Amino acid sequence: xxxxxxxxxxxxLLKPAILLTIFGIGVMLTDLLLDExxxxxxxxxALVGIGFAAVQMLRIQSQMREAGVSEVEAFRxxxxxxxxxxxxxxxxxxxxAITILISFRYLEIENEHHGEYYAILLFATVxxxxxAIGMDLITLxxxxxxxxxxxxxxxGFLRGDRRSNEAxxxxxxxGAFSSGILLYGMSLLYGMSNSTxxxxxxxxxxxxxxxxxxxxxxxxxxxxxxFFKIGAVPFHQWLPDVYEGAPHSxxxxxxxxxxxxxxxxxxxxxxxxxxxxREQWEPLLIGVAVATMTLGNLAAISQSNxxxxxxxxxxxxxxxxxxxxxxxxxxxxxxxxxxxxxYVFMNLGIFTVVVAMRRRDLVGDExxxxxxxxxxxxxxxxxxxxxxxSLAGIPPTAGFLGKYFIFLSLLETGHYTLAVIAVxxxxxxxxxxxxxxxxxxxxxxxxxxxxxxxxxxRCALGVTAAMTLFMGLYPExxxxxxxxxxxxxxx
Amino acid sequence: MYxxxxxxxxxxxxGFAINLxxxxxxxxxxxxxxxxxxxxxxxxxxxxxxxxxVVQVIVYAGAVMVLFVFVIMLLNADKEEPSDRSKxxxxxxxxLLFLLLAMITVxxxxxFPEDAMVQFGDFPGQTAAIGRLLFxxxxxxxxxxxxxxLIAIIGAIVLAKKEP
Numbered sequence: 163x164x165x166x167x168x169x170x171x172x173x174x175l176l177k178p179a180i181l182l183t184i185f186g187i188g189v190m191l192t193d194l195l196l197d198e199x200x201x202x203x204x205x206x207x208a209l210v211g212i213g214f215a216a217v218q219m220l221r222i223q224s225q226m227r228e229a230g231v232s233e234v235e236a237f238r239x240x241x242x243x244x245x246x247x248x249x250x251x252x253x254x255x256x257x258x259a260i261t262i263l264i265s266f267r268y269l270e271i272e273n274e275h276h277g278e279y280y281a282i283l284l285f286a287t288v289x290x291x292x293x294a295i296g297m298d299l300i301t302l303x304x305x306x307x308x309x310x311x312x313x314x315x316x317x318g319f320l321r322g323d324r325r326s327n328e329a330x331x332x333x334x335x336x337g338a339f340s341s342g343i344l345l346y347g348m349s350l351l352y353g354m355s356n357s358t359x360x361x362x363x364x365x366x367x368x369x370x371x372x373x374x375x376x377x378x379x380x381x382x383x384x385x386x387x388x389f390f391k392i393g394a395v396p397f398h399q400w401l402p403d404v405y406e407g408a409p410h411s412x413x414x415x416x417x418x419x420x421x422x423x424x425x426x427x428x429x430x431x432x433x434x435x436x437x438x439x440r441e442q443w444e445p446l447l448i449g450v451a452v453a454t455m456t457l458g459n460l461a462a463i464s465q466s467n468x469x470x471x472x473x474x475x476x477x478x479x480x481x482x483x484x485x486x487x488x489x490x491x492x493x494x495x496x497x498x499x500x501x502x503x504x505y506v507f508m509n510l511g512i513f514t515v516v517v518a519m520r521r522r523d524l525v526g527d528e529x530x531x532x533x534x535x536x537x538x539x540x541x542x543x544x545x546x547x548x549x550x551x552s553l554a555g556i557p558p559t560a561g562f563l564g565k566y567f568i569f570l571s572l573l574e575t576g577h578y579t580l581a582v583i584a585v586x587x588x589x590x591x592x593x594x595x596x597x598x599x600x601x602x603x604x605x606x607x608x609x610x611x612x613x614x615x616x617x618x619x620r621c622a623l624g625v626t627a628a629m630t631l632f633m634g635l636y637p638e639x640x641x642x643x644x645x646x647x648x649x650x651x652x653x
Numbered sequence: 654m655y656x657x658x659x660x661x662x663x664x665x666x667x668g669f670a671i672n673l674x675x676x677x678x679x680x681x682x683x684x685x686x687x688x689x690x691x692x693x694x695x696x697x698x699x700x701x702x703x704x705x706x707v708v709q710v711i712v713y714a715g716a717v718m719v720l721f722v723f724v725i726m727l728l729n730a731d732k733e734e735p736s737d738r739s740k741x742x743x744x745x746x747x748x749l750l751f752l753l754l755a756m757i758t759v760x761x762x763x764x765f766p767e768d769a770m771v772q773f774g775d776f777p778g779q780t781a782a783i784g785r786l787l788f789x790x791x792x793x794x795x796x797x798x799x800x801x802x803l804i805a806i807i808g809a810i811v812l813a814k815k816e817p
Contacts (some may be wrong), residue, residue: 237793240791241793330812374764375760381758
C-alpha cells in the first residue's frame with residue numbers, strides 16, 4: 163500500500179519497535195533540558211514509551227483476532243508475529259518496565275543518573291523484540307547485536323567503579339567472540355540452503371542425509387553461540403563475573419530480559435530450521451543441561467556475594483529450561499513458556515531486594531549485608547522469602563509451576579534419570595537459597611541503615627510478589643496463556 | 654593463472670594475520686592488519702564482488718585503519734611486554750587450533766570432493782544487485798542497523814565523556 167517494498171502490514175508490525183525507538187531518542191533529547199533534581203522525569207518518559215508500545219501490541223492483537231489469523235508475516239517473511247512472538251514481546255515490555263522502576267533510585271545513589279541509561283534500555287528492548295519475531299537469520303542477528311551492544315554499555319555504566327568496567331570489558335570481548343561463532347554457524351546454514359529464511363533453511367536441511375558432517379558443524383557452532391548467550395555450561399564463566407560487576411539494576415535486567423530473548427532465539431533456531439535434526443542435537447542438549455544444573459547449583463553454594471550467587475542460580479535455571487527442550491513434547495514446551503514467565507517475575511523480585519540493599523555508603527551485594535532485614539523491614543524480608551521459595555520451586559509459589567511442567571514432560575517422554583537428577587538438584591538449591599533466609603531472619607542487623615525505598619521499588623516489589631504468589635495459587639489462566647505460544651511452536 | 658593469484662593473495666592474508674599476532678609493537682600490528690584487508694579486498698575482487706572489494710578498501714583499509722594508526726600514535730603506544738599466559742593456553746592452544754582447522758578441512762573435502770574452484774565473477778556482486786538486496790529483501794535489518802549504530806555512538810560518548 164505505501165510502496166511496493168513497504169506495506170501497511172509491515173508498518174503495523176513495526177509500530178511497537180518504532181515507538182520504543184522514538185521514545186528512546188526522546189529521552190535523550192529531554193534529558194538535556196532537565197537539571198540534576200528532575201532526572202526522574204527520564205524514567206517517566208521511558209515508562210510512557212513502554213506504555214505506548216504495550217497499547218500498540220494490544221491493538222495488533224485485536225486486529226489479528228478480528229481478521230481471525232494466528233500469525234502475520236511482514237517484510238517478505240523477515241519477521242513473523244505469532245503466539246510465541248506476542249508472548250515474548252509482553253515479557254520483554256514487562257521486564258524492561260520493572261527494571262526502569264527499580265533503576266531510578268539506584269542511579270541517584272550511584273550518582274550516575276543520565277538519560278542515556280533509559281534510552282539504551284529502550285533500544286535493548288527493540289533488539290529483543292526483533293529476536294522474538296525474527297524469521298530471518300540477518301534480522302535475528304541484527305536484533306541480537308542490538309540487544310547485547312546495549313548491555314555492554316549498561317554493564318559499564320558506573321564509570322568510576324573498576325568492577326563495572328571489568329564486567330563491561332569481559333562481556334564485550336567474550337560476547338563478540340560468541341557472536342562470531344554463532345555467525346559462523348549461521349553462514350553454514352546459509353551455505354547449505356542459499357536462503358536466510360528460517361523456514362526455507364528448515365526444508366533444505368531436511369533434504370540432507372542423516373549425519374551430514376556439515377550439518378553437525380552448523381548445529382555445534384550455533385549451539386555454542388547460543389549456549390554462551392543464555393549462560394549454559396561450559397560457556398558460563400562470564401556470567402557470575404558480569405552479574406557481580408554490573409550495576410545492580412543492570413544485573414537485574416540482564417538476568418531476565420536478554421536471557422529470555424536469547425531463549426527466544428534458541429527456540430526459534432532449534433525448532434524451526436533444526437527441528438528435523440532432533441536426534442543430532444538431543445544428546446548434546448542433555449549433556450549441556452545436566453552439566454549446567456550441576457555446576458550452577460554446586461557453585462552457588464559457596465558464594466558469599468549475593469549477585470554472584472544469583473548468577474550461578476540463573477545458570478542452574480537455564481539447565482532446567484533446557485530440560486524442557488530435551489523432552490520437547492507439548493508439556494515440555496508449555497513448561498519452557500511457563501518457566502520463563504515465572505522466572506521473569508521471581509528473579510526480578512529478588513534482584514529488586516538486592517537493588518534496595520544499595521544504600522548511601524554500602525554496596526549491599528554481600529549476603530551478610532542482608533543480616534537482620536527482618537528487624538529493619540519485615541515486609542521486604544517476607545517478600546524476599548516468597549521470591550526465594552519460588553526460585554527453589556516450593557509448592558505454594560509460582561516457581562513450583564514451572565518446575566512441575568518440566569519434570570512432568572521428562573516423565574512423559576521417559577527421561578527418568580534426568581528427572582531424578584533435576585529433582586535432586588532442587589534439594590541443593592533449597593540449601594543455598596535458605597542461607598539467605600537464615601541471614602535475613604536469624605542474624606542481628608549489622609548496621610542500622612534501612613534499605614533504600616522509593617515509589618518505583620515499592621511498585622516493583624508489589625507487582626513481582628503479587629504475580630509470584632498469584633501464579634502459584636491460581637495457575638489456571640497462566641497455563642491457558644501458554645497454549646498460544648506452544649501451538650505456534652508446534653505448527 | 655587464476656589459481657596462482659588466489660593462492661598468492663590467500664597466503665599473504667594469512668601471513669599478514671600471523672604477523673599481526675607476532676609483532677610486539679602496535680604500529681606494526683596495525684600495518685599488518687592493513688595488509689590482511691588489502692589481500693581480502695583482492696580476493697573479493699577476484700570473486701567478482703567488486704562492490705565489496707571497494708568498500709573493504711575505502712572503509713576498512715582507509716577510514717578505520719587511519720583512525721587506528723592515529724590513536725596508536727597519539728597514545729604513543731610502546732612495545733608490549735609478553736604477559737604471563739597460562740601454561741595450558743601456551744602449550745595446548747596451537748595444537749588444538751590446528752586440530753580444529755584439520756577437522757574443518759576434512760569435512761569440507763569429504764563433502765565436496767569433486768567441486769571445481771569458484772571462477773571469476775561467479776557471484777552477482779554488482780552494485781545494483783547489492784542495492785536491490787539491501788533495500789528490498791533486507792530492508793528491515795538495514796533500517797534496524799541504524800539504531801545499532803546510534804547505540805554504538807551513544808555508548809562511546811557515555812563511557813568516555815568526562816565527569817562534570
